[in-house]
Amino acid sequence: MPDSPLLGFRNVWKTYGRGEAKVHALAGVDLAIAKGEFVAIMGPSGSGKSTAMNIIGCLDTPTAGVYSFQGIDAGRLDRTRRAVLRNLYIGFVFQGYNLLARTTAAENVELPLIYRGVPAHERRSRAMEALEQVGLAGREHHTPGELSGGQQQRVAIARAIVTKPALLVADEPTGNLDTARSHEIMDLLTELNSELGLTVVMVTHEADIAAYAQRTIGFLDGDVASDTSSLEAA
Ligand SMILES: Nc1ncnc2c1ncn2[C@@H]1O[C@H](COP(=O)(O)OP(=O)(O)OP(=O)(O)O)[C@@H](O)[C@H]1O
Numbered sequence: 001m002p003d004s005p006l007l008g009f010r011n012v013w014k015t016y017g018r019g020e021a022k023v024h025a026l027a028g029v030d031l032a033i034a035k036g037e038f039v040a041i042m043g044p045s046g047s048g049k050s051t052a053m054n055i056i057g058c059l060d061t062p063t064a065g066v067y068s069f070q071g072i073d074a075g076r077l078d079r080t081r082r083a084v085l086r087n088l089y090i091g092f093v094f095q096g097y098n099l100l101a102r103t104t105a106a107e108n109v110e111l112p113l114i115y116r117g118v119p120a121h122e123r124r125s126r127a128m129e130a131l132e133q134v135g136l137a138g139r140e141h142h143t144p145g146e147l148s149g150g151q152q153q154r155v156a157i158a159r160a161i162v163t164k165p166a167l168l169v170a171d172e173p174t175g176n177l178d179t180a181r182s183h184e185i186m187d188l189l190t191e192l193n194s195e196l197g198l199t200v201v202m203v204t205h206e207a208d209i210a211a212y213a214q215r216t217i218g219f220l221d222g223d224v225a226s227d228t229s230s231l232e233a234a
C-alpha cells in the first residue's frame, strides 16, 4: 500500500565552485521516499550519494530545486530551523560510530535527550529501552573501549533512535565491520524498520548489504540512474 511521502527532491541541483572549477554534485535529481520505506543508495565514488544524504538529513540545502521533508520546504529553512527539524525527526548513524570515549553506553544514548531537556530519570529509562531494542541490555555501563565494533554500532543506533525519529540516515553503517557483524547490524535495521515503522535511508557500496533494503537507488554523475524495488520483483 503506498504510504504518504516523507521526503522529496524536485529538480534538485547542488553545485560547488564557480567558473572552470564548477562541479555539479547533484544535477536535477527527482526522487520521493515514503514513510516506512527501507532504501539503499548505491553508486560509484563521486556520484553524489553523500551530497544527497546531507540534503536528506537536513544538514545541507540544494543550490536549486526543492527539497521537502515532512511537507516542509526544508531547503529554504535557515540553519537554526533545520537543526530543529533534525532534532525532531532524524537520527544519524555513521561508519565510525562517533561515540564519546570514557562515557558509558547509557550516557552516550542519553545525549540527544539532554539537548532536548528531558529530565534525568526519564532520560535513563528511555536510554535503557533503546539499548534493549538494539540487543545491548546489560551493557549499559560499558564504555566504547569495552565494547566490540558491532556493539559500538548498536550503541550508535540506540542513540539515533532514542528520540523516536521518523527517519534514520545511515552513511555506510557497516563500513567498519566484518561480514558477520555487518549482517547482524542489517538484521537490526530491518527489525527497526518493520517493527517501529522507522524509515531507513542507507548508503552502501556492497550489494549483499543493499539486498536488505526494499528499494535500491543507484546514483551516477549526480543523478538517479536506477531505482529498483524488491517488492515489485517478488
Ligand atoms: N564540499 C565540496 N566542495 C567541492 N566539491 C564537492 C564537495 N562535496 C562534494 N563535492 C564533489 O561533488 C561530487 C559528489 O561528491 P559526493 O561526496 O556526494 O560523492 P559520493 O557518491 O558520496 O562518493 P563516495 O562514494 O566516494 O563517498 C564529487 O565530484 C565531489 O568531489
Ligand SMILES: [Mg+2]
Pocket: 049, 050, 051
Ligand atoms: Mg560519500
